[in-house]
Amino acid sequence: MFxxxxxxxxxxxxxxxxxxxxxxxxxxALGLRNSRWAQERRLKKTDLPTxxxxxSEQPRRPLVHFYLGTALFNAQRFEEAAESFNRCLQLDxxxxxxxxxxxxxxxxxxxPDIALNAFQQAIKEDPRSAEARFMLGTLYIDFLxxxxxxxxxxxxxxxxxxxxxxxxxxxxxxRSALSQPNEAxxxxxxxxxxxxxxxxxxxxxxxxxxxxxxxxxxxxxxxxxxxxNxxxxxxxxxxxxxxxxxxxxxxxxxxxxxxxxxxxxxxxxMPPIHVILAEVAVRQGKMDEAVQHLQRALSLDPENDAxxxxxxxxxxxxxxxxxxxxxxxxxxxxSNLKRDIKNLIDRIKHRPEDASLRLRVARLLREQGDLFxxxxxxxxxxxxxxxxxxxxxxxxxxMKQVRAQQKDKPSSQDKVAPD
Numbered sequence: 326m327f328x329x330x331x332x333x334x335x336x337x338x339x340x341x342x343x344x345x346x347x348x349x350x351x352x353x354a355l356g357l358r359n360s361r362w363a364q365e366r367r368l369k370k371t372d373l374p375t376x377x378x379x380x381s382e383q384p385r386r387p388l389v390h391f392y393l394g395t396a397l398f399n400a401q402r403f404e405e406a407a408e409s410f411n412r413c414l415q416l417d418x419x420x421x422x423x424x425x426x427x428x429x430x431x432x433x434x435x436x437p438d439i440a441l442n443a444f445q446q447a448i449k450e451d452p453r454s455a456e457a458r459f460m461l462g463t464l465y466i467d468f469l470x471x472x473x474x475x476x477x478x479x480x481x482x483x484x485x486x487x488x489x490x491x492x493x494x495x496x497x498x499x500r501s502a503l504s505q506p507n508e509a510x511x512x513x514x515x516x517x518x519x520x521x522x523x524x525x526x527x528x529x530x531x532x533x534x535x536x537x538x539x540x541x542x543x544x545x546x547x548x549x550x551x552x553x554n555x556x557x558x559x560x561x562x563x564x565x566x567x568x569x570x571x572x573x574x575x576x577x578x579x580x581x582x583x584x585x586x587x588x589x590x591x592x593x594x595m596p597p598i599h600v601i602l603a604e605v606a607v608r609q610g611k612m613d614e615a616v617q618h619l620q621r622a623l624s625l626d627p628e629n630d631a632x633x634x635x636x637x638x639x640x641x642x643x644x645x646x647x648x649x650x651x652x653x654x655x656x657x658x659x660s661n662l663k664r665d666i667k668n669l670i671d672r673i674k675h676r677p678e679d680a681s682l683r684l685r686v687a688r689l690l691r692e693q694g695d696l697f698x699x700x701x702x703x704x705x706x707x708x709x710x711x712x713x714x715x716x717x718x719x720x721x722x723x724m725k726q727v728r729a730q731q732k733d734k735p736s737s738q739d740k741v742a743p744d
Contacts, residue, residue, distance in 0.1 A: 368392040387417035394426050403433045421451035437468035437697050468697040472502040490519035509533050524553035528560045540571045558592035581605055596626040597694035616638050662693055678711050679711035696727050
């Protein structure tokens with residue numbers, strides 16, 4: 326009888342094991358190569374012309390359209406990018422990152438209404454999307470001027486992604502606008518820890534400490550901001566404001582004048598700089614020069630309260646009482662308008678489903694010139710009362726006005742599309 330030797334059996338078992346392991350490894354490698362992660366990694370590195378060709382060859386692959394949208398966005402082809410993101414969402418309606426991309430395209434095209442819906446849908450599909458929370462908070466600040474709405478979104482964004490320095494920075498700005506300087510400082514410090522050489526972060530910390538009256542701590546931050554970016558008009562403006570606030574000494578007045586002149590040379594269209602230059606001129610006794618700066622500030626921003634109030638003061642000091650009275654009346658009118666808006670918003674907090682309150686506050690915001698927030702309130706009104714023809718017509722006219730004003734204005738968002 327023929328029998329296998331023990332050694333031969335061992336070799337056979339080893340060979341089978343090797344074959345089995347090899348098969349598993351090959352199968353795993355093939356599976357990994359075709360995994361979503363691997364596909365995304367390859368597409369992320371693919372150039373725009375190749376992505377365009379892939380989208381034509383493989384029109385039913387949502388990932389291809391998503392990365393094509395991302396590449397088009399980064400090439401500043403926002404209309405085409407939006408089309409690609411929409412195509413991706415037609416194929417995969419639950420693709421949260423595509424909604425984020427669509428919202429960012431809408432912001433670039435100055436369509437906050439589309440952006441708002443897109444970011445909210447992204448969060449609905451993926452409540453843990455830090456990018457969607459961050460962009461929604463940014464939209465609330467930059468377009469709807471609502472820091473109270475932005476705050477919870479930015480808090481969630483930093484919770485979900487603590488390494489997002491941009492989210493910490495916007496949170497610091499938001500906290501500052503809500504008169505929470507200590508919390509703002511902590512958020513700004515977190516941003517600075519993550520990116521120590523970002524000039525805006527140094528500038529913001531300097532501004533926050535100056536606001537608290539801690540000029541000794543503020544000054545090094547502002548100086549560092551200017552070392553990193555000498556062409557930042559806001560940093561020069563903040564330095565001028567610090568020197569004016571710190572003391573009445575002649576050397577600080579000279580420093581303030583120098584910084585303000587540098588700021589206005591860099592950004593002649595920035596109204597607050599002209600207000601600072603006017604304050605310098607007043608302290609130097611140059612009232613005619615102060616009037617010129619304040620009139621320039623108001624020509625750039627007719628609703629600038631600081632310029633209005635300061636010009637009334639200068640007119641009083643120079644005996645022009647009638648002009649001063651008219652400016653005080655205008656200042657009071659705007660103050661009353663702000664008060665009425667605040668009162669209505671407080672009422673809305675208790676009656677959020679009241680469409681009439683939404684319409685009233687929308688009209689007041691439009692009168693104030695706060696067009697994006699007005700549009701948001703009109704939209705809420707129509708969601709509660711879809712057949713309100715007056716609100717429909719007013720919103721349509723308002724959005725035409727918004728698009729006309731924003732046509733040539735670059736968006737504040739220079740972020741790269743989500744990947």
